Amino acid sequence: MANRQPHSATTPRVAAFDDWIRNRFIDLNSELEDLYEAQENRSQVAGVGDDLKQVLVDEGRELIVDLLEEGNTDEGFDRAFELLGNVGYYMAACRRHDITEPSRERTSPLAEASALAMHLGASLGTVPRFVSSHMETYNRSINGRYRTFTWRPAEKIFLDYNTRSALAYMRAADALGRIHPMGLSHPAANDLLVDARNALDDVLRLNTELADRLDVDEFFFCVRPYYKPYRVGSQEYRGANAGDFAAFNQVDMLLGLCLPTEAQYTQIVIEKIPYLTPDEQRRLHDSFRHPNLLDSLLEQREHAGEAWFRENAQAYLEVCAAHGAAAAHHHDELVARFITAPSTGIPPEFLEGITASGPPLDVLLRALEGLRDRRLAAPRDDIPTRHDDLVELRSLIAAP
Amino acid sequence: MANRQPHSATTPRVAAFDDWIRNRFIDLNSELEDLYEAQENRSQVAGVGDDLKQVLVDEGRELIVDLLEEGNTDEGFDRAFELLGNVGYYMAACRRHDITEPSRERTSPLAEASALAMHLGASLGTVPRFVSSHMETYNRSINGRYRTFTWRPAEKIFLDYNTRSALAYMRAADALGRIHPMGLSHPAANDLLVDARNALDDVLRLNTELADRLDVDEFFFCVRPYYKPYRVGSQEYRGANAGDFAAFNQVDMLLGLCLPTEAQYTQIVIEKIPYLTPDEQRRLHDSFRHPNLLDSLLEQREHAGEAWFRENAQAYLEVCAAHGAAAAHHHDELVARFITAPSTGIPPEFLEGITASGPPLDVLLRALEGLRDRRLAAPRDDIPTRHDDLVELRSLIAAP
Amino acid sequence: MANRQPHSATTPRVAAFDDWIRNRFIDLNSELEDLYEAQENRSQVAGVGDDLKQVLVDEGRELIVDLLEEGNTDEGFDRAFELLGNVGYYMAACRRHDITEPSRERTSPLAEASALAMHLGASLGTVPRFVSSHMETYNRSINGRYRTFTWRPAEKIFLDYNTRSALAYMRAADALGRIHPMGLSHPAANDLLVDARNALDDVLRLNTELADRLDVDEFFFCVRPYYKPYRVGSQEYRGANAGDFAAFNQVDMLLGLCLPTEAQYTQIVIEKIPYLTPDEQRRLHDSFRHPNLLDSLLEQREHAGEAWFRENAQAYLEVCAAHGAAAAHHHDELVARFITAPSTGIPPEFLEGITASGPPLDVLLRALEGLRDRRLAAPRDDIPTRHDDLVELRSLIAAP
Amino acid sequence: MANRQPHSATTPRVAAFDDWIRNRFIDLNSELEDLYEAQENRSQVAGVGDDLKQVLVDEGRELIVDLLEEGNTDEGFDRAFELLGNVGYYMAACRRHDITEPSRERTSPLAEASALAMHLGASLGTVPRFVSSHMETYNRSINGRYRTFTWRPAEKIFLDYNTRSALAYMRAADALGRIHPMGLSHPAANDLLVDARNALDDVLRLNTELADRLDVDEFFFCVRPYYKPYRVGSQEYRGANAGDFAAFNQVDMLLGLCLPTEAQYTQIVIEKIPYLTPDEQRRLHDSFRHPNLLDSLLEQREHAGEAWFRENAQAYLEVCAAHGAAAAHHHDELVARFITAPSTGIPPEFLEGITASGPPLDVLLRALEGLRDRRLAAPRDDIPTRHDDLVELRSLIAAP
Ligand code: HEM
């Protein structure tokens, strides 16, 4: 009866590389992590475990040479995107183990991996490196195990929660995105606002659990280093950010807390777009064209006395509150505890590249603070927030 | 501060027609409904209110002639799709009032409306008539009022619940559709299954409320007649079905309860595709290519002892149960009470075209029963259902 | 050095069926054609060669059952579309040999082929039957041989020229479609008009050669019968038309000789859309939204004295002349000699289904005449043509 | 009769800005060019014509502020893309007149223009600056005049020929791209190869005329400076290249002269992708997945004796020759005469940014030489070319 669907599309070479990434590769990285950990200064990577590193480089290259010869045989998005992820895992591990280092080189020494990654990225329309979707929503699990770099529990905890949180954001974005063609005064809009709020409440709950369960040092010394920038060919690509999915920004813009015509915000979003899957790229492009809910409510302020207005403005405000709370928690708990705090403890010469996107930590933190305050609609003089508009909205529906 | 976004894209002619559809048009239809209701045989429409009908035809045509002259000026999907809906409302009302009648004509006498509708449908890639999305998820509401044919409360009750129920199905489909790239054994899959089940529980709750609140006669005599088949140019298009959205079938196929390689089922889905928005068409095409969850679980039966298997198979079975329950309620309550029952009470010569899609009622009912039983995975000899596969799955996770 | 790219995507079952279609299947059809030809009445098919027919049905079914079991494994458009073509070839041959006959059945007796075809069509977004692109621009040739039904030279002659002519139309459509974003007064527009004219001249030349080389009887009795309507599941789909590609109508509308807001014309185009590849469907949708060249010239009549106007209006008129000439030749030579003439010689009971799209021959011919006259901008009272507008344009650029 | 289609989509503010760009803006730039020319050192721009520059900045900003307030109202690709072009023209002129200078600033002082450009770019999926398509294939002409920066004849000559040459490349790419689904041994493939060769011959002819007619100094001092890199917000975007269209690289890869799995080549293509229109981006992505003609011929070398092989291999070689000849002319004539030569004459401190893409001239020239030699299939030890494969192909079809 069953509709079998064997994965006939996967060639033996693709399967062999995938198998290597899912087993041997993780063993090698894990052994190297043990060596680093055994040292006084865990950040000291150069010169440690050189034989293991050589094995890693060579075994990976051999499999990649075979794939390059085979070419990209037009077998659908999923396969090509998974393969790009696998090549990217390999390149990122080489970067983590200091086998490659972008500031030291003008071109990646991983020539074959670069060629394959660029070939795949160009045919897919994404950057030619591994991105967050490879680790999360496109990280195909086999009997309960998805791809990781190491066997360390912290990595799995981090990814489990990140993925679940990203999916909750997607649910919120889907719900909010469906309001626009119906309008906020449509009787079904309330369901969508409530669904979005629930989803954003889930985000906060999940991120809070993550903060509880994730070991700071393990994360800082054994997980994050795999997410650093690296070169593909001669071009350096910034590291993978947990925030590299569209839904977060869709929520920002659909709620109207961040504006697609505000330069500083848009700059941040634009930078991110090539790091998304083509489908998410499209969703994000679209959300730059859609009206936002806050403007829409304020334009209808003459109907503030109507039941629909009071009810949906209230529901809208609750979505904003949930979005703001999750953003604040992210900034004030996750970033503070897992990045800022441990960064203070280590020698400055090892701090380089601490952030995935490149700028110095304090510049990054200030930018993140600005984002948080937009999402909180906090009163700020220096950057545009919707503080006053939310005040007006609240007063419009305050009991007379 | 606000990002204004006036709807500059809407031309004055488009706005004038929209205004007419949202006000005067509803008045005229409502007056005609009052006349029909005042008769002994409510089904008697011909020859009643002829002056009102003439006004309806003439006023609509005048506005449409202006629009035809203006042409379709490439202003984005939303505007063109809304306009197609408005032309369709007009044509459907003419059909309901027996001003046009497809079996009587070889070409629609509404020549200008036909030309405009075909022009829009061809440029959008949908059928050139109004479809369910026009009444539901794309029915833009202005200060709490979306487009309707009449002022009758039954129409609003029907649409409110239909829209909300359709949105709940979409949420279920989105959640299930995100499992496939991660695999069922991914730690995040459980959240998605739970979300899908909750959404399908919402469907049943909403449909139950609908059944409670909707007046049978009002629905049968004043609402459904607007959803009949009509001609656009020389081609007859079947009526609007509440089921004309992709999510329902996406859930069917993603769960694996209905199979994209089973002819009878696929035939039904194929017929529906042109009645969907382009975006929903694409989603549905895609779901024909994706593996289904039931096959995926059964192929991993050797891992039935694992925690992930027991947990997610259980969650999967609950999604199936919720989908089956909503489908059974739809068939056994909604169809039975609102279509089958009242149909028995009226003279046969008025029964023609009782169903939106054309086939005689008993044929339609048998087909719907088959769909219900697939969704219930009921034991059937005559059509393929997943009954035995679900039995196996249950036994796999039964406590030892 | 070479980038190998073996077709790893093709499964052994897909390859086996393709091989059968390219060899054994052609043998069987050819043998059957010999039997039919040997009779007094070549149109007599029923009851002739029943053993061969059984072999054809059985061998094909066996291969298709294997494929159905394998399912559609998401391996990219090309493979799925080719496979749909192969299934369609099989079903069309069964129709030609009277093994199936849509007016005799309510459901195709080719159950497995129907299921596979619907599955593929639904996932691709095209009708679930073989279409002209399968015979022409997507008919992959292996060492000089593409797929045919028979070994008869007439079939190859017909397809060679049809394909080449279709490609020439595509070149014309591409050129004309690139004018709109630049405007007709752009210095580069002339190159595009000239290229379009050259391409349309090629069409006429190729169609003229076709008329010279194609044997009327062979075409009428051994080629066309494979292009008849047939059922897939319970739905009947009209036959394959040589005109089922978008470029022809793109040229019509871009030139402005046929208008996307004229009901009769648009009806014809809409009917055709599902018989195109998704890419061509999109192109055709787009051309419904674009302004046409003739309106654009007339709106700029105040510049008729400018060099660009005179030059490009002249070039535009030459494109129209070439398009009209090819259309007239198609109607007055190809249709007249290869369809109308031989139809008169055969008994009426065998004339059923003479036209691919179903309507009686005289109705079809009248419609085709209308199309020809639009393309010729001939003076007609009964249908809208651009005769008067072309007269005006000519007078605008006539020497003073 | 005519299908009117007024450009209702264009808002008055969009029209006002377009009008300014098409008239006043050109006047101001032209006056500034006159001032620069009047100096001994034409490269001296700073401090010259400061009052005119201020007027340029202020008038432009005022119009842009209005547009920013209006937002992007989802009116289809063409309008948004044209508007992005207009904003980009303004920003590029400010760069040319040294009003902004990326190495001097961390953020563009043109804050409003930056915001609007980013908003538009993000919603379109292109870089937020003006690109070659704005100057060429999407440069809408009104009564014979398209957008330019100045009234200088050299600018028009350069753009006229560039546009025509780009269109000829597109025609070649379209033809070659249609071979792959049919295969090189299809009887229609020859027409496509011949069409491609003719189109590439046109390129050479047009580029030769360009070289004859274009004044070196005018081009170097008054045209190219408008194509320099500039910042949008804080990000610097490289300048507009005449080569920023997909067709050129499509031809490279479809012919197999450049390989999508060769890192150096792919790097160059990837860099270019965001500077293309979304439609061209998609075409280019696709061409990374398709087999190339040279590999395809060589894989069928056992059929070298067949007529189709000899004929199409010959035709293929002629396409390669035409592509190589045009590439060689571009490098050896256009680049040499219009860039390299005049660069030698001017003081080094004014040479900065001489190339649109940033690297020093000699590095760029070496890279361009490599591209030329790939296209010529020249014998090279240091970079991969198809020299040996073409030798083999020629020998395969040499008379015995
Ligand atoms: C023996 C040669 C041919 C014959 C007998 C023939 C016959 C016909 C017939 C009878 C139709 C009407 C189809 C229907 O609605 O049933 C038709 C339509 C069409 N044919 Fe042909 N055809 C021939 C060759 C070609 C060729 C070589 C082309 C160019 C590629 C072509 C292009 C078209 C087009 C574009 C239509 C669509 C109808 C329209 O829009 O006018 N045909 N042909």
Ligand code: HEM
């Ligand atoms: C005065 C005339 C021209 C000059 C001086 C010129 C100069 C250049 C230069 C310097 C580059 C390298 C760009 C960079 O990376 O900075 C380039 C690239 C390019 N140009 Fe031109 N160009 C001219 C005309 C044309 C024309 C008419 C075409 C054809 C449409 C063309 C097509 C290209 C292409 C396709 C590239 C991309 C580089 C490659 O892939 O080889 N150019 N041109």
